[in-house]
Amino acid sequence: MKKLLLVVITIFMLACEKDQLEVENLGANVSVIGTWVDVNDPLFSPEEGIMRLNRAEDLDADLYGFIFHEDGSFTERKNSGWCGTPPIAYDNFEGSWNPLNDTLIDITVAYWGGTLTYQMWIVSLEGDELGIRYLFTEDRVDVK
Numbered sequence: 001m002k003k004l005l006l007v008v009i010t011i012f013m014l015a016c017e018k019d020q021l022e023v024e025n026l027g028a029n030v031s032v033i034g035t036w037v038d039v040n041d042p043l044f045s046p047e048e049g050i051m052r053l054n055r056a057e058d059l060d061a062d063l064y065g066f067i068f069h070e071d072g073s074f075t076e077r078k079n080s081g082w083c084g085t086p087p088i089a090y091d092n093f094e095g096s097w098n099p100l101n102d103t104l105i106d107i108t109v110a111y112w113g114g115t116l117t118y119q120m121w122i123v124s125l126e127g128d129e130l131g132i133r134y135l136f137t138e139d140r141v142d143v144k
Contacts, residue, residue, distance in 0.1 A: 022072070027102035029125050036130050037065035055128035062090060068105075072096055076109045104141055 026032060036053040037060050059065045059077045067075040073096055080091035095109025103122045108115060119140050124131035135141060 022099055023070070025099040025101055029102050029122050032105075032122060032125055032130065033068045033070055035059060035065065035067045038063045049133050050123050050131050051133070053130045053132070055130070059092065062088075064090075068097055072098065074107055074109055076107075076111075079112065081112050100141075 023030065023033075035056045035058060037056040039052045039054055040063050053065065056065065059067065059075070063077070065077045069075070073094065076093050076095065077090050078093065080089045091112075093110040093112075095107060095115075097108075097120075098106045100106055100119075105120045105122070106117070107120055108117045110116075119135040121133045121135055121141075122130070123133055
């Protein structure tokens with residue numbers, strides 16, 4: 001019985017250690033954990049393919065945003081349906097995230113039509129400002 005208990009405790013500790021190691025993959029970008037909301041500034045001129053977000057206390061009801069939860073879960077606030085013509089209705093969709101290294105994150109999240117998997121590349125993270133680029137199918141990076 002003691003051996004069985006020791007095996008269960010060891011497996012539990014290794015599982016928890018694995019989760020911790022994945023977050024450590026973020027290195028200096030560990031502060032990405034938290035809530036981020038689209039800048040949505042009409043005077044803002046985005047660089048080619050880079051989205052800018054600001055850190056926030058909560059998701060905004062009428063803007064795109066997401067939350068990297070410490071436990072590896074992910075909440076993305078985005079279009080609740082197929083139509084992107086204003087006014088846009090937003091909803092929260094749940095998923096998960098896994099840091100592959102200090103700048104690349106794998107994301108799997110629900111959307112109105114099913115489930116989507118993509119990568120998010122951290123281009124910049126300075127204080128409360130985050131710059132990201134989305135990597136879909138052909139742009140995905142294979143990290144070994």
